[in-house]
Amino acid sequence: xxxxxxxxxxxxxxxxxxxxxxxxxxxxxxxxxxxxxxxxxxxxxxxxxxxxxxxxxxxxxxxxxxxxxxxxxxxxxxxxxxxxxxxxxxxxxxxxxxxxxxxxxxxxxxxxxxxxxxxxxxxxxxxxxxxxxxxxxxxxxxxxxxx
Numbered sequence: 224x225x226x227x228x229x230x231x232x233x234x235x236x237x238x239x240x241x242x243x244x245x246x247x248x249x250x251x252x253x254x255x256x257x258x259x260x261x262x263x264x265x266x267x268x269x270x271x272x273x274x275x276x277x278x279x280x281x282x283x284x285x286x287x288x289x290x291x292x293x294x295x296x297x298x299x300x301x302x303x304x305x306x307x308x309x310x311x312x313x314x315x316x317x318x319x320x321x322x323x324x325x326x327x328x329x330x331x332x333x334x335x336x337x338x339x340x341x342x343x344x345x346x347x348x349x350x351x352x353x354x355x356x357x358x359x360x361x362x363x364x365x366x367x368x369x370x
Contacts, residue, residue: 265328265329265330265331265332265335266327266328266330266331266332266334266335267332267335270332270335270336270339271327271335273339274327274335274339274342275295275299277354278302278339278342278343278346278354279295279298279299279302280295281346281352281354282298282301282302282346282350282352283295283298285346285350285352286298299327300324301324302324302342302345302346303323303324303325303326303327304322304323304324305324305342305345306324306338306341306342306345307324307325307327307330307338307341308322308323308324308325309322309323309324309325310322311323
């Protein structure tokens with residue numbers, strides 16, 4: 224008889240889901256390695272859409288106006304390196320050998336929100352790219368550093 228294997232994200236606030244899991248566990252026999260851990264929701268699709276459409280695109284457009292050509296992904300990496308840097312450390316010597324931007328994919332909703340706010344503030348302060356609010360789709364470029 225095949226042994227039950229569950230590798231799934233489950234909402235334990237949903238009574239039918241919880242009940243189904245408890246029933247399945249109640250029928251098990253033999254030894255099992257069980258690991259239950261709380262899930263931290265990662266950034267939302269809406270947050271990600273806003274960030275790339277508004278924040279990253281504003282930076283990409285600004286650079287383009289300056290005669291520079293960078294892809295959206297490159298612009299995202301620059302923003303991440305400046306606003307969520309992590310050190311790359313040589314495991315043998317402990318020496319910091321480089322710095323990269325933290326991946327935003329695994330950021331929690333709150334962490335990604337704070338990151339986006341830092342990125343917007345950095346772009347405003349450094350390049351004069353002003354953001355009026357979450358509904359904004361066309362950021363105003365104040366002209367800091369414009370050619």
